Amino acid sequence: MRAPCGSSLTSVGVICAVGALSKIWLSWMNKLEVHHMNILIDCLRSGAPLITVSNHHSCIDEPVLWGVLPWSFYFRRPPIVRWVMAAKEIVFTNPLYSAFFSFGRCVPIVRGMGVYQTGVDRCLDVLNNNGWVHIFPEGRVNFSRAPMRLKWGMEKVLPENACVPRILKKVLVYFGKPIDCSVFEKVRASNSSRESKRIKSTDIVHTELYNLQKFAENLYHSSAT
Secondary structure (H helix, E strand, C coil), X not given: CCCCCCCCHHHHHHHXXXXXXXXXXXXXXXXXXXXXXXXXXXXXXXXXXXXXXCCCCXXXXXXXXXXXXXXXXXXXCCCCCCEEEEEHHHHCCCHHHHHHHHHCCEEEECCCCCCCCHHHHHHHHHHHCCCEEEECCCCCCCCCCCCCCCCCCCCCCCCCCCCCCCCCCEEEEECCCCCCCHHHHHHHHCCCCHHHHHHHHHHHHHHHHHHHHHHHHHHHHHHXX
């Protein structure tokens, strides 16, 4: 299968421009603290398919979060940056926006259609071509920041609420260790229903994500005192 295009000159230009703005926003207009960046770098340089997940506390997590990537990851062809699922009815609202976000490696997802849709298939194509797909499994901006059940379907991807970005804030980015894929293979090999297997796999990610969030929050507050 073929992966979606994302290495044209126009795409590289959009990715570099957005990446530069994200780096400026994180590093110059806020106080940035990154932990275990080497884990992500090693995974990306391995050339293997990569799925990353993160919590979703801000409307500008995507794409500003990826301002932590080295400059060299942007200024190459193709760039070493993620593909990300985006709500079609919110992001792809007109031809101009559709072109811009497509060049920025956003994949349109129709909310409420579940996992059997073209956008999900395109992300699978990316992974089959050893690419990188990022997912916000909470499905929306989690303003309460309390643990919530992750979406095992695609009901919600991006928030609809507008939010004014803030500057001069401390931003902490913490990368956890990769999850051993053998735990998912055990789930797939079980005699459970297909839906039950998806839920169990999502629960594994849920546990890892929120354990990491708790550790990162403790680190954030301890360094602030």
